[in-house]
Amino acid sequence: MTISDTVTGSQGAVSITGVQKAFAGRSRKAPGRQALDGFDLEVRAGEFLCLLGPSGCGKSTLLNLLAGFSEPDGGEVLVDGTPVTGPGPERGVLFQTPMLFPWLNTLDNVLYGPRARGEKGAAPRKRATDLLQTVGLADAAASYPHELSGGMRHRAAFARVLVNQPRLLLMDEPFGALDAITRAAMQRFLLELWERDRMTVVFVTHDVEEAVLLGDRICVMSGSPGRTRAVFDVDLPRPRDLEMTDTLEFVHLKRQVRESLEASL
Amino acid sequence: MTSDTLKPDVATTTVDAPAQLTLAGTRRGPSASRLLWGAAGIALALLVWELLSLLKDDHVLLPTVPETARTFVDYLSKRYPAVGGKTLWQHALVSLGRIGLGWSAGVVIGIAVGGLMASVPVVRHLVDPLIEITRPLPPLAFIPLMIIWFGIGETPKFVLILIGVVPIMIVATVAALDAVPEELVQAGRSLGGSATHVLLTVRLRSALPSIITGMRLAMGGAWTSIVAVELIAATSGLGYMINNAGVNLQTPLVLSGIVMISIVGIALDTLLRLFHRSIDPTRR
Numbered sequence A: 001m002t003i004s005d006t007v008t009g010s011q012g013a014v015s016i017t018g019v020q021k022a023f024a025g026r027s028r029k030a031p032g033r034q035a036l037d038g039f040d041l042e043v044r045a046g047e048f049l050c051l052l053g054p055s056g057c058g059k060s061t062l063l064n065l066l067a068g069f070s071e072p073d074g075g076e077v078l079v080d081g082t083p084v085t086g087p088g089p090e091r092g093v094l095f096q097t098p099m100l101f102p103w104l105n106t107l108d109n110v111l112y113g114p115r116a117r118g119e120k121g122a123a124p125r126k127r128a129t130d131l132l133q134t135v136g137l138a139d140a141a142a143s144y145p146h147e148l149s150g151g152m153r154h155r156a157a158f159a160r161v162l163v164n165q166p167r168l169l170l171m172d173e174p175f176g177a178l179d180a181i182t183r184a185a186m187q188r189f190l191l192e193l194w195e196r197d198r199m200t201v202v203f204v205t206h207d208v209e210e211a212v213l214l215g216d217r218i219c220v221m222s223g224s225p226g227r228t229r230a231v232f233d234v235d236l237p238r239p240r241d242l243e244m245t246d247t248l249e250f251v252h253l254k255r256q257v258r259e260s261l262e263a264s265l
Numbered sequence B: 001m002t003s004d005t006l007k008p009d010v011a012t013t014t015v016d017a018p019a020q021l022t023l024a025g026t027r028r029g030p031s032a033s034r035l036l037w038g039a040a041g042i043a044l045a046l047l048v049w050e051l052l053s054l055l056k057d058d059h060v061l062l063p064t065v066p067e068t069a070r071t072f073v074d075y076l077s078k079r080y081p082a083v084g085g086k087t088l089w090q091h092a093l094v095s096l097g098r099i100g101l102g103w104s105a106g107v108v109i110g111i112a113v114g115g116l117m118a119s120v121p122v123v124r125h126l127v128d129p130l131i132e133i134t135r136p137l138p139p140l141a142f143i144p145l146m147i148i149w150f151g152i153g154e155t156p157k158f159v160l161i162l163i164g165v166v167p168i169m170i171v172a173t174v175a176a177l178d179a180v181p182e183e184l185v186q187a188g189r190s191l192g193g194s195a196t197h198v199l200l201t202v203r204l205r206s207a208l209p210s211i212i213t214g215m216r217l218a219m220g221g222a223w224t225s226i227v228a229v230e231l232i233a234a235t236s237g238l239g240y241m242i243n244n245a246g247v248n249l250q251t252p253l254v255l256s257g258i259v260m261i262s263i264v265g266i267a268l269d270t271l272l273r274l275f276h277r278s279i280d281p282t283r284r
């Protein structure tokens, strides 16, 4: 259908080489902070990559560079071979909180992107209503964000990003603020969505189990400045579900990742 | 817009929770019991007034409530001054016109300057001290200057209202724009909106409820300065009428003018509150 047709798996490849990013100190005396110092990362098109690392190691900094919210001091950030120069709808961003526009109802929130880009005709509306169906919010199309539950808001934020048919999905601890049950539901939902559309995903998390459950690959970072400490291939079969977290392979991999993460502290 | 600041994660999704101007405990519409208590409060105040005026028994010092009410109703159709004057309504309309003009211009200027200050740090550093200096000054203090600079026509009155409105609007606008989470703007940009489009449809839109609260405050400020404004060689307007009636010791008329100011003020504030409610779905 609409989404799967247009989002082909052959796009959204990320290539980060030698990226530098420093933040200036508050005063002349306080030294600046090198958040990233020569960071490299390759993400294949259609790959689900999880970024794991201690607090302050530069995960959000990296994601902001990819999103185009900030520029690197040095090095290259390429998406599909072209340097990132600013934010764009082909790179969808999901924040820790849904960041819906409280003055727009769910449908209008989803339609913000197409309207802002001046997309004409009935196509965007059709896409938006289809997506709301997909995320289970068809009945909440006319509701305002404050009338939705936490999980519903996250799903609305998903729909708002997906309506732009992004090639790359950037998520910064998107489920960090959710309770355990809602978080599990959102993980399942994200997996189903990704199985269907296979866009490239860069997913930042603190949670080792979440990383192993979702990712094709896990990049464990150490700080600071942020570096890649280890990369794990997750060879667990797809489609995955929560039952898998009890299997031996899962537990084994989880322990390896955790040990690597703890060593990086 | 796309500054490379990484804000600490903001835990709120509803962006705006402006301070209520009314002292009411709830934000929903007035409940029956609240209306009843409010009416009782007013009735009590009128009762105290009536008792005091009966005790004093002096027209000039404090007329009774019925006498004041009668004067009010009389002057709705009677002219003041008797020759070449205007009715209470007409005086109110004159003041309303002055305030409407000064307030609208002040709101536009305040939002524009506040918007600039919130986006360009240099402008902010430049204008900030000026506002801090002018804010505590009472409008009365400017009257001699206004007359020297602008004479005694409508211009000094207009400028005097501006002086009251603009700083309030600037402060409110800057605070409202500052309170918009960076991520909300980033969300708009990464959904494909251009910088200008996001500035208008996200940043400004998100700040709008708080800006309207500022507009209400500024409207109040404009009315508080109307008496001072109309001390400048005015021949009409509620402020003029109050001043003049006071000089002639027509206390009931002074009180009628005050009541009129309060009525018009409440009416305007109600309009702004309705506007606020219509653009903020969380308050419906």
Ligand SMILES: Nc1ncnc2c1ncn2[C@@H]1O[C@H](COP(=O)(O)OP(=O)(O)OP(=O)(O)O)[C@@H](O)[C@H]1O
Pocket: A023, A024, A033, A034, A035, A053, A054, A055, A056, A057, A058, A059, A060, A061, A062, A224, B004, B005, B006, B007
């Ligand atoms: N705007 C900023 N100004 C100054 N320093 C910053 C800024 N943003 C980030 N930093 C610094 O850069 C480093 C990396 O920050 P970043 O937010 O990327 O960490 P993170 O890995 O996302 O951490 P967390 O897991 O806690 O979200 C930190 O040392 C932080 O102090």
Ligand SMILES: [Mg+2]
Pocket: A059, A060, A061, A172
């Ligand atoms: Mg972070």
